Amino acid sequence: MRGADPRIVLGLHRSRHERRLLTAALDLGVTALDTSTNYLGFHSHRVLAQASGDLLPKFTLSTKVGYFPGRKHCLNPVRLRASVEQAVSDLGREPDLVFLHNPEHSLREAAPHGRGVLAQACAALDAASVKGLCAAWGVASWNPAPLLNLIDPTTPKPSVLMVRSGLLVGTGAIDAAENLIKAWDLGDRTVWGMSPFGGSADAPVWSRIDPRLFLRDGARFSRVQAAFRTAYHLPRVDYVAVGTDDRDHLGELVDALACEVEERAIEEYRRLLHDHSRGHSA
Template sequence: MSPDLALGTYRCRDIPQAAGHAVACGASWIDTAPNYHHGSAQTRLQPVLAGNRDVRVSTKVGFFTPDIAAAARDAGVLTSAEAASGHCLTHRYVAWQSRRNATELGRAPDIVFVHNPERAAQPHDAIADAFTALEVEARAGRIGGYGTAAWTGFEGAFSVADLLDIAIRCGGRGHHLVAVQLPVSLVMLKPVAQALDGNGPLAEATAAGLDTFVSAPLHGGELPAMVTDELRELIDPGATPAEAALRVTASTPGVDHVILGSGHAQRRRDAQRVLGLPPLPDKTLHEVIDVLGA
């Protein structure tokens, strides 16, 4: 089954327009965070979400803007030291931010991701604190479920097995851990190599029945300029550099959703077409890894 093309709002300049184009092109997921677009991403999404109730939305807890820090400090959920850090996963802050997310979105988010817990001094403890708070929110119906969105976290700070163990400790066998998010691209190739060998976060998440969201497939828009003609020919001779990069990400075993930041209608249609193509043979993916290294 082909992965779904989701909209990511991290780098969107005009979020309502991008979301409108994405929905018109068939996007069923939008990914955001309270710190995106200088703290305004969620409120900018609210009209689009209100008019498209079938579109699902994921957001995050962890990072915050100075304005959010001031509000959280005034509410007594961040200390001055925590507010100055720019990132916090304490129980009291996660619960407060989760409810604030719902208010800004105008609806209960389908997934709340714990954002880059590898930043914490003790990642496992931070994840447990956040999961405990999010279990309460999920059981109250204020969120659909929760997950972990990492950048480098799955490279040694924690594994999917660790997340499942923590979720069971925090919520029992009926826990609400439902998804993981991580970067997979020609720049971040290790998850591809692992997935081809049947291990790593994508394989482990799939085996556990968790949804997998892949971020930064074009590495913030930098990848197309980095794809050489030789690499493009190896991947797909008829593709553009951006399409070749997307094909590798979309062909990686275990990928359910690819988060793309572009809201340009034609680019999304092109990306949707690429995601609908048959996956590249494992042999081709192995050759790409041999050329670029994992």
């Protein structure tokens, strides 16, 4: 069952890419890194390789393609392939996983040809994987709903899907993610969550609500730990990518993996979300 053995991916969005953070992650047993071509002002790959190149072989490394300088997003297969090749060059190694980054961003403008555009973009990453430019490829989607009507049995199937997860994700986004998981028939260890705190673990919302009610022994853990652990169940994911430059915060999240989630509380919360959604749409 998903979430039975949760794992952490250290995300480098908003990170300073400091060597000490990667060393701390390894010390804590976090051995997966996630970045993107557009992180750190499109310099993430080069800075990561320069600052911590000798540490990178100790990590499973994922990155993303789809955004280009000038705040442009593009699903052109040629540009995507070139972006993967550039990532390999800048990192000094082939990524273990390359995500198609927020394809819905361009698909809104591709109608009525979105199905073909998405299929060609997926095929480009699939071909890059076959060529050895990456070990596998996936799709990272902030809003997966637009993808649902654009895939069919001929669309190349990703190895991994990354979606938003956590208590601040609306029922529509959760349902869309789960429907996409079913449509692509993704199995265990193939679904990742991201943005478990909705942007910041220091946001006021986490002092106003107490996520510990979703844990079986919540008194032993902090609200931040409870919110993080609950994110593995909204929707159900196997890994959660989370960003931080604070070693203590990362350690707190690692400790949160020992939490046991109260499934009945999660299900009741989801029913409340659906009831609220139906009430607003009536």
